[in-house]
Amino acid sequence: MSDSRSALLVIGSGLKLYREYLVKSAAARARRAGHALVLVNNLKPTWQHEYFDEISVVNVFDHALLAEAARDVATRFSIAGVLCWDEPLVMPAAELAVEFGVPGLGLPGVQGCRDKYSARTRLTEGGLLQPGFAMSADVSEARAAADRIGYPVVVKPRALGASMGVVLARNEQELQDAFRVASDASLVGDEAFRGGAIVEEYAVGPEISVDGAVHQGEYLPMFVARKRTGGHPYFEEIGHVVDADDPLMSDAALMDTLARAHRVLGIEDGITHSEVRLTDRGPLIIEINGRVGGDLIPFLGKLATGIDPGEVMVDVALDNRPDIVPESRGVVGIRFGYPQHDCLVRSVQLPEQAPGLVTASAMVEPGTTLRLPPGGYIARHSFVVCHADDSVTCEEHLQAATDQVVLDAEVIAPKPAGSMLEMPAGLLEVDK
Structure with missing residues (x-):
């Protein structure tokens, strides 16, 4: 552990399955730079102990309590930067960055990321293609x-x-x-x-996402993910593929649109996850999120390009222009397993071997209830990650691996209309 009295403050660790790889890289980068890593989290720590020098547990979704806990950390450490990759917390994290005088999305920037109506209004007024x-x-x-x-x-x-x-x-x-x-x-x-x-x-066209860094207002794209959705009429994200040589990375219209959108929204410093429809009228920004992508997209990007988003986050938080030059050239994808009906999980069997298989994991324990929209979201029982030399082969590998996943579950009745939706365990829960 670092003996430094300066620290990077992390707001929310997220779930281990989705975010530990980021925490590991960020912790190593922070310590190489001579800073401790301090976490303010909603749940009592388990796996987080390995990476953080200090951990405070509060209801981070109560922004007043979160700010109080962050200010308490600032009595013991000099805050060198603020990190956040948890969507519900990007706004208070940006506010704390302003309060501590360290790089962040900025108040106009985080408003444009978090508030979709504000973003639509400002992007339209800025002359960008919008619905x-x-x-x-x-x-x-x-x-x-x-x-x-x-x-x-x-x-x-x-x-x-x-x-x-x-x-x-x-x-x-x-x-x-x-x-x-x-x-x-x-x-x-x-x-x-x-x-x-x-x-x-409704904007018609393929949907993609682009993870990028912003340093002093300069937009620096890292990688593109091609998105697969399902669950009509909902938009559940069931898979992504990142190709280090995706031609969209050199598409002038797309990259100009993304850079302009970030400027219009006033995003200052941080990592963003932009979702875009490729329409016949040109690239249309669906939204810009003030964090790295979810769904393990940054993990895919790291494997495909060699760019480590955890390290990039720390660099930007410390006001250093990050190195986003790809170190490798590959194609890596992920496919999530969803049940066909609301269900109570008994077990999940995973493939041990499959062409191009990188990893496979169950995402739930036996006894977990999975609710499909509108009764619940992100009702995933498993995922598989595969690599290949090209995108078509990668999709074939993902399908072959997914076909080997076996879900044993009891079908249950959907929730009544108007019921409070269910979320994956730990996502919005709080330890008292």
Whole structure:
């Protein structure tokens, strides 16, 4: 452990399965730079002890309590930087960075990342291609907005991640159900953004994501992930493929759009995860998140390109321009296993060998309840990661490995309409 009295403050560790690889790299980078790593977390630490010099446990979703805990850390350490990769916490983390006078997304930047309505408004005013959209407080406003925009429309909460509460509505009848789902889902988010929903034009085209760093306002793209979604009319993310030689990394229109969008939103320093539709009118920004990608996308990027997002996060937090030159050239993908129905898991069997298999893991314990949208989200029982020399072969490897996953589960009835949605264990839970 470091003896330094300066520290990088980490707001929320996230779940081990999704984030330990980032924590490991960030901890090593921080200590090489002479800083301790201090965590403020919602759950009592287990695996985190190996990486952090000090850990405080508070209800981080109560932003006042989080700020109080962070200020307490600042009485013992000089805060050299603030790190956060947990979507519900990026806003208070950015506010703390401003308070401590260290690099961060900035207040306008984090507002543009967290508040989808603010982002749509500002990107439209900035001259970037955007869908028609409107914020709706109730079903009647949503119906009027959809009539103006034209069906099909996407209905979504104002400030959630992981496609939670995002629904496609093809007509007025579907719109009413979609609005209820989106508005109800918003209730698990920040209080300021609860209730109502955004109604927006459905953008047609392949969807991708781009993870990049921002250093003093300069946008530095790291890697592109091609996204696979399912669960119609919802947008559950079931897989991603990162190709170090993806031609989109040298697509001038895409990269110019991303750089302009970051400037318009006023993002200063940090890591972002941008979601983009490649439409026949050009690249259309769906949203820019003020954190690295979820779904192990940064892990895929590291394996495919050699760029380590954990190290890049620390560099940017310490106001150093990161090195984002790829060190390797590969293709790596992930595929998540979802049940066909709401269920109670008995067991998950994984492939031990498969072409290109890097790793496979169960994501739940026996006895776990998995709820599909709209009763729950991210209802994954497993994942497989595969590599290949090209994207087509990688997709073939992923399908072959996925076909070997066996879920033994008891089908259960869906939750009644209007019930509070269920999330994966640990995601929004708090230890008292």
